[in-house]
Amino acid sequence: MEKLSFVGKSLPRKDAEIKATGKALYSADLDFPGMLHAAAVRNPRPRIKINGVSDAAAKKIAGYRALVTYKDLRGPNKWPLVDTDYPFLPEGEARFEGETVALVVADSHRAARAAAAAVEIKYKELPFETDPLKSLEKGAVKLYGQDNVFSKFFIKKGDARKALAEAAYTVEGEFTTNYQVHAYLETQGAIAVPQPDGGLVVYTTTQCPFYVLDAVAAACGLPYNKVKIIQTVTGGGFGGKEDVPALVASHAALCALKTGRPVRLIYDRTEDFRSMSKRHPSWSRVTYGADKNGRITSCVVKYVLDAGAYSTLSPIVLWRGTVHAAGPYEIDNVLIETYAAATNKVPAGAFRGFGQPQISFAQESLIDELAAKAGRDPMDFRLHNLLDPGDITATGQELTSSCGLRELVEAVREKSGWDKWAENGFRRVEGNKARGLGVSAAYYGVGLGAKGRYLDRAGALVNIYKDASVTVNVGNTEMGQGALTVLAQIAAETLNAPYGSVRVEEVDSTKVPDSGPTVASRTTLMSGNAIIEAAKPIRDNLFKTALDMLKAKGADIAGMMEASEGVFSIADHKVTFGEVVKECWNRRLKMCEEGWYAAPRTTYDMKDGQGDAYVTYSYSADVAEVEVDLETGVLRVVKLWGAFDVGKIINPRLAEGQAQGGMLQGMSWAVYENLVYRNGIMANPNFTDYVIATTADKPEYDITFIEKDYEDGPYKAKGMGEVPLIGVAAAVANAVKAASGARVTSVPLLPEKIWKGLEERKAAGGKK
Amino acid sequence: MEKLSFVGKSLPRKDAEIKATGKALYSADLDFPGMLHAAAVRNPRPRIKINGVSDAAAKKIAGYRALVTYKDLRGPNKWPLVDTDYPFLPEGEARFEGETVALVVADSHRAARAAAAAVEIKYKELPFETDPLKSLEKGAVKLYGQDNVFSKFFIKKGDARKALAEAAYTVEGEFTTNYQVHAYLETQGAIAVPQPDGGLVVYTTTQCPFYVLDAVAAACGLPYNKVKIIQTVTGGGFGGKEDVPALVASHAALCALKTGRPVRLIYDRTEDFRSMSKRHPSWSRVTYGADKNGRITSCVVKYVLDAGAYSTLSPIVLWRGTVHAAGPYEIDNVLIETYAAATNKVPAGAFRGFGQPQISFAQESLIDELAAKAGRDPMDFRLHNLLDPGDITATGQELTSSCGLRELVEAVREKSGWDKWAENGFRRVEGNKARGLGVSAAYYGVGLGAKGRYLDRAGALVNIYKDASVTVNVGNTEMGQGALTVLAQIAAETLNAPYGSVRVEEVDSTKVPDSGPTVASRTTLMSGNAIIEAAKPIRDNLFKTALDMLKAKGADIAGMMEASEGVFSIADHKVTFGEVVKECWNRRLKMCEEGWYAAPRTTYDMKDGQGDAYVTYSYSADVAEVEVDLETGVLRVVKLWGAFDVGKIINPRLAEGQAQGGMLQGMSWAVYENLVYRNGIMANPNFTDYVIATTADKPEYDITFIEKDYEDGPYKAKGMGEVPLIGVAAAVANAVKAASGARVTSVPLLPEKIWKGLEERKAAGGKK
Numbered sequence A, B: 001m002e003k004l005s006f007v008g009k010s011l012p013r014k015d016a017e018i019k020a021t022g023k024a025l026y027s028a029d030l031d032f033p034g035m036l037h038a039a040a041v042r043n044p045r046p047r048i049k050i051n052g053v054s055d056a057a058a059k060k061i062a063g064y065r066a067l068v069t070y071k072d073l074r075g076p077n078k079w080p081l082v083d084t085d086y087p088f089l090p091e092g093e094a095r096f097e098g099e100t101v102a103l104v105v106a107d108s109h110r111a112a113r114a115a116a117a118a119v120e121i122k123y124k125e126l127p128f129e130t131d132p133l134k135s136l137e138k139g140a141v142k143l144y145g146q147d148n149v150f151s152k153f154f155i156k157k158g159d160a161r162k163a164l165a166e167a168a169y170t171v172e173g174e175f176t177t178n179y180q181v182h183a184y185l186e187t188q189g190a191i192a193v194p195q196p197d198g199g200l201v202v203y204t205t206t207q208c209p210f211y212v213l214d215a216v217a218a219a220c221g222l223p224y225n226k227v228k229i230i231q232t233v234t235g236g237g238f239g240g241k242e243d244v245p246a247l248v249a250s251h252a253a254l255c256a257l258k259t260g261r262p263v264r265l266i267y268d269r270t271e272d273f274r275s276m277s278k279r280h281p282s283w284s285r286v287t288y289g290a291d292k293n294g295r296i297t298s299c300v301v302k303y304v305l306d307a308g309a310y311s312t313l314s315p316i317v318l319w320r321g322t323v324h325a326a327g328p329y330e331i332d333n334v335l336i337e338t339y340a341a342a343t344n345k346v347p348a349g350a351f352r353g354f355g356q357p358q359i360s361f362a363q364e365s366l367i368d369e370l371a372a373k374a375g376r377d378p379m380d381f382r383l384h385n386l387l388d389p390g391d392i393t394a395t396g397q398e399l400t401s402s403c404g405l406r407e408l409v410e411a412v413r414e415k416s417g418w419d420k421w422a423e424n425g426f427r428r429v430e431g432n433k434a435r436g437l438g439v440s441a442a443y444y445g446v447g448l449g450a451k452g453r454y455l456d457r458a459g460a461l462v463n464i465y466k467d468a469s470v471t472v473n474v475g476n477t478e479m480g481q482g483a484l485t486v487l488a489q490i491a492a493e494t495l496n497a498p499y500g501s502v503r504v505e506e507v508d509s510t511k512v513p514d515s516g517p518t519v520a521s522r523t524t525l526m527s528g529n530a531i532i533e534a535a536k537p538i539r540d541n542l543f544k545t546a547l548d549m550l551k552a553k554g555a556d557i558a559g560m561m562e563a564s565e566g567v568f569s570i571a572d573h574k575v576t577f578g579e580v581v582k583e584c585w586n587r588r589l590k591m592c593e594e595g596w597y598a599a600p601r602t603t604y605d606m607k608d609g610q611g612d613a614y615v616t617y618s619y620s621a622d623v624a625e626v627e628v629d630l631e632t633g634v635l636r637v638v639k640l641w642g643a644f645d646v647g648k649i650i651n652p653r654l655a656e657g658q659a660q661g662g663m664l665q666g667m668s669w670a671v672y673e674n675l676v677y678r679n680g681i682m683a684n685p686n687f688t689d690y691v692i693a694t695t696a697d698k699p700e701y702d703i704t705f706i707e708k709d710y711e712d713g714p715y716k717a718k719g720m721g722e723v724p725l726i727g728v729a730a731a732v733a734n735a736v737k738a739a740s741g742a743r744v745t746s747v748p749l750l751p752e753k754i755w756k757g758l759e760e761r762k763a764a765g766g767k768k
Helices: A016-020 A109-118 A132-136 A160-166 A209-220 A244-259 A269-275 A314-323 A356-373 A378-385 A405-415 A418-422 A450-455 A483-495 A523-552 A577-586 A652-671 A728-740 A751-763 B016-020 B109-118 B160-166 B209-220 B244-259 B269-275 B314-323 B356-373 B378-385 B405-415 B418-422 B450-455 B483-495 B523-552 B577-586 B652-671 B728-740 B751-763
Strands: A036-042 A048-054 A064-068 A100-106 A120-125 A149-157 A169-177 A189-194 A200-204 A227-231 A263-266 A282-290 A296-308 A333-342 A427-430 A433-445 A457-464 A470-474 A502-505 A562-564 A567-570 A573-576 A592-598 A617-629 A635-645 A700-705 B036-042 B048-054 B064-068 B100-106 B120-125 B149-157 B169-177 B189-194 B200-204 B227-231 B263-266 B282-290 B296-308 B333-342 B427-430 B433-445 B457-464 B470-474 B502-505 B562-564 B567-570 B573-576 B592-598 B617-629 B635-645 B700-705
Touching: A036 A109, A036 A244, A036 A269, A048 A100, A064 A244, A100 A109, A100 A244, A132 A296, A132 A333, A149 A314, A160 A282, A160 A296, A160 A333, A169 A356, A189 A244, A200 A209, A200 A244, A209 A227, A209 A244, A244 A263, A282 A356, A296 A314, A296 A356, A314 A333, A314 A356, A314 A450, A356 A378, A356 A433, A356 A652, A356 A728, A378 A405, A378 A433, A405 A418, A405 A433, A405 A617, A405 A635, A405 A700, A418 A433, A433 A728, A457 A483, A457 A523, A470 A483, A470 A523, A483 A502, A483 A523, A523 A567, A523 A573, A523 A577, A523 A592, A567 A577, A573 A577, A617 A728, A617 A751, A635 A652, A635 A728, A652 A700, A652 A728, A728 A751, B036 B109, B036 B244, B036 B269, B048 B100, B064 B244, B100 B109, B100 B244, B149 B314, B160 B282, B160 B296, B160 B333, B169 B356, B189 B244, B200 B209, B200 B244, B209 B227, B209 B244, B244 B263, B282 B356, B296 B314, B296 B356, B314 B333, B314 B356, B314 B450, B356 B378, B356 B433, B356 B652, B356 B728, B378 B405, B378 B433, B405 B418, B405 B433, B405 B617, B405 B635, B405 B700, B418 B433, B433 B728, B457 B483, B457 B523, B470 B483, B470 B523, B483 B502, B483 B523, B523 B567, B523 B573, B523 B577, B523 B592, B567 B577, B573 B577, B617 B728, B617 B751, B635 B652, B635 B728, B652 B700, B652 B728, B728 B751
Parallel strands: A036 A263, A200 A227, A296 A333, A470 A502, A635 A700, B036 B263, B200 B227, B296 B333, B470 B502, B635 B700
Antiparallel strands: A036 A100, A048 A120, A064 A100, A149 A333, A169 A282, A189 A200, A189 A263, A282 A296, A427 A433, A433 A617, A457 A470, A457 A592, A562 A567, A567 A573, A592 B592, A617 A635, B036 B100, B048 B120, B064 B100, B149 B333, B169 B282, B189 B200, B189 B263, B282 B296, B427 B433, B433 B617, B457 B470, B457 B592, B562 B567, B567 B573, B617 B635
């Protein structure tokens, strides 16, 4: 590959100025003449039979305009997701506390809220279930189908039970994890604006404009070409703006159609907590076996996700967890069974990591236990078993390329001073505080993989104007992660256009075809490749014209033309990108192209879970240094070493930011975040009572990238959004074990759980 | 070519409903939160030196916000057109009455108007010239360059003077034509909306969104990728929304940048009259010579356009007039010289026909005179001389294809009962009224031709959604002529998509590359071909997938697949467009493409006016039946027969409408429209005093299309917007001559001019 001009450099964020100066317009900032305001009327109980909805009292509120219920739908009452069990608006039954039952529209936000509070839902309470394991039991309340199972998967490789029976060392454990709230800065919101032809333009904060398009078209009975979705500047997503904005936008759209006016629907923080998706709580039982040489021979997993009241994205989340449940190791015998169970709680959905952090916490905790049983250093044990290029995963996939896991583990070993810590059993005590060191490793399938393969394609529109400024449109979204910047770098590199001349815009669903969701660390890979596809023919025109121009200037075209930093040159003869573009326009060459990239086919078989699950994988190794108060169990994460192979790094500073953010969010989930349900009612739907890590809690970071080229990636990049989060909880838990002796099997690692471990250990006569 | 499903049918207009029901949003209908209103401060005199502009009095008006002058420009004060003599806002000198000198911005339209009236322009009057022939004289006031000539062209073929000297019959005449006002229903208007990143979105009624983009970017010093131009539903153009909306939009943009608020600038009718472009007044002297066999041997033309105060589009308008000045005849010796002269009047610009109707009026009037001298029937004489396929035009271009002129002339001869009329010398008298019949012929170069060849390209974006609805974006505009409909038919045909599923949108400059102006009857040809280019690869995917699906259904794929009316079939096996699209999406095939079409190169040499001027030509033959009041000279056009070869007719009903509209507009110009300047001040800038034909004046129409395939056109179409207008004036003038004996050489053919002819004839002893 030629020398890179723009890729691999820490170029400034494209959206830095408008965000730093407050000029960026988020969904709540948008206004339209004649705009009305909507508010949701929410189910107050875990499960109800709806006998009616009355706005008699609401009508007395000044500015009240309309009540919108399922009766106002213009299409089937099935929100089109993986399944269609979630209605746009409930008809007979509402299934979780906080579910939108109806909407009101009024002249102001205040009037809409007052009217929503005044609407009366007439209902009868129904029996409900909040425990996923109980939900799976025979005789449970019927919530979904015959067995309350939204989705289940299996992986069967070799004979795991036999191998377990024959193993020299075995470990088994049960683990649980709680919800995680996305805690995006910007709550959900959408504005729907009726159009003269009966269509709609919908502005919304979203990761997935095309899911919004699907839903709005379905709810409103409109053809897709009469619905335009514009992604507003999006104040964070983390998976929380994958599926749910489609529901919010559909509600706004129904209100707009009913009133014939623009309607804005913005959630407040509490209703966002109560009704929007979360990371799935989980329960898992994991068993590993190893032979006497310390080689892992067997892995048996049962993994249950608490999916909440509707299926939403649980099948996809569960499948990803399933594929990665055995951990990043070559194991000949694997048996995994996984379930997404229905309960009467808020539907859980997508969250950075997508079903993997939960099971990673379990299996990586147990890997440490297994190493201990086998008498091995946890780092050595991992190096002995981990996936190398050419190895076969749990699903029988051969890792043909781009696998740097060994180097990652070696990097964190080295940088964390692991071997020095080993001398003290990874524990250092000072006063009442004990520090400990723990490690974890993970791999992460990039993109949607076999389960989402119909969606694994992306478009891009690349347009070079006469003045040599460039616009790029894609179907994946900027949501804070830096997509606009990274994709501009890819476009600039491919076209040899000055970086400053390239603008990448927020998504407009009418400019690019359905490019799937902005999830699964797929944006750089998918949209990046689509941009390259679009740019290629333009690049050919540019390069050919540049060569002609250099020849006309007297350059010896037998010499190699260099294209670098927006300049084309042969020896001392140079033409700029701007000059070449001008000449291309004079020649009436095509300077605008629509690109398209479809990921290679996967071969996965859902029956036995064998085959190529994902086209490629990113990798991580984490070491955590923690400090535990031996009296109180209070935990502080002191430092996190993370090493990541996400292929080529397009923008090192942004990659560092992604890594830090992912590690902090993983740590926050591991240590602090604790959503509480009491009798089916969410008890702490706010940031006063639901604690997340702040910058004051942030650990010291040490981040290393090992760039293993992925040949099918744009400039050999893979995806990096999620992998930095996945392994943190296990590394922290392993460090807590080292520091305190307490093996906490439940996330979050609250002081009372660690304290309980300390007490048990004391009772068993362990050292302080 | 396969059987056509959608092309060639009178399918309903795509915009019929929103226009008929009043839902369409024109520029003045748009509103934005915080929007301010601008109004222009206009030059009250023909030519002034500006000594200053004071808003002292305006500041006292409630709601007054800002004064915008040339000092607020953020780029060079040169509106980028063919030339750059027209400043965005004048600095030292204003050159015509009504020119915008400055703008005011206020909270309401009313306040803005009041403030504009209160602004004081401090000025000194300068000497001015309003007569283009005087302007060309030595010693004239200097208005432009050394000679007041904005542009001049020559055509020299053979030796026209020598041939004239040797001719058996010669005729010579001087002709003049007056302005024509576009009289679009919707006046000029634009709304500029500042964006968070410092860019602008500009909404405007326009034929040429990319001219607007050029101008706004230049005036505001913005890169093109920070300016988005959205064409609002456009209430008529006729050339009057070619160049000038760019100025209006730039003014709105400067006001928006200065105030940081959305600004709407809408012209009232009077200021639209005073300041916006018009059809050029003209003067011409034409000489023809013919040999004794009635073969035209020579044509000498001097043609002067009154361009007004700035060059604007005069070079292009003049060039088109130049190319066609000899008429649609094969003449071996041609000498044409043409000039666009500067005067201190409103700049003339584009108007349907673009410099041709004026010279057609002159030369076709004289062809009748020449026929008379040669003792021939005017129809026979034309048939004897007209351009046939394989003939050579005045510019030396061989007409290799698609030339149906002979059939057109024969058609109007037949349908008008010409030979019957011939028995009475084309005259029938009843009481004080005499009726007469007259003929004309014309040809019209389709597209921009050699003079505009850098602009003769167009883009299109074709996108098929998952639900099989289709959106098409192009860079040419709907302005009432039916482009949305005709282009939808072309897209439907190419994709085999049901017509109802195809939507073509008003232009958004960010969706397609600069596609040149919507002028010169080029939209069907250029955007149509661009759509086909975009649709081709999608069509390949659709057709291949349909074949697979039919095969899977058991069809014998050795059989020929038919694609018709949105259904694909082999014998009794059928799949619908919708089913095929769904399967294409499942296969992740590319369903969105950007197309590009560049017209073939022309070979024209500006030095001698020889070469291929246009890629192809449309043709017309007109017969007019008129009634002249022999006492008053009052003229009524009773019936117009028009025959047109515009290639394949995409939509017969729309084509009929275009033809009727063009003929009526040509008739209105020929008979009624009379803009009056007195001492450099426009005397009748309103529809009370400036009379246009109304439906009450409309003649009976008899319209014939002879469809000569143009192989390079979309479904073999050429262009038809303008050719129906061009020949009307001459046909009417020739009919007036037949009816009254008066050869009126000046358009409009006002009663007093005809009456004068009648009087002269009476004085000469002619019959009543």
